[in-house]
Amino acid sequence: MSIASMNSVINNNRKLLKNGKRVPFTKMNGGSGKKRDYKRYVLPEVFPHVLRRVRIKIKRQNRLLLIRKIGVGTFVVLIFLYWFYRLQYG
Secondary structure, eight states: OOOHHHHHHHHHHHHHHHHTTOTTTTSSTOOTTTOOOOOOOOOOOOOOHHHHHHHHHHHHHHHHHHHHHHHHHHHHHHHHHHHHHHHHHH
């Protein structure tokens, strides 16, 4: 497709929109032209002690995850060093 044909398509679409002959985005798959009434979700009130418990729990989980990552990383490094040692002196 050449640039001239792309420009003509864009210009034709602009002309259709200006004349009011075409309403944009009404024949899409999701039917976005339909107006839907929806209820906004209202977040429930949370007490401070519940937030504190969640914060403590997340910190504990993150600490355990860090310990596991360090353990697995150490294990992988030890295996790599052992393999390297065996190649050099084995």
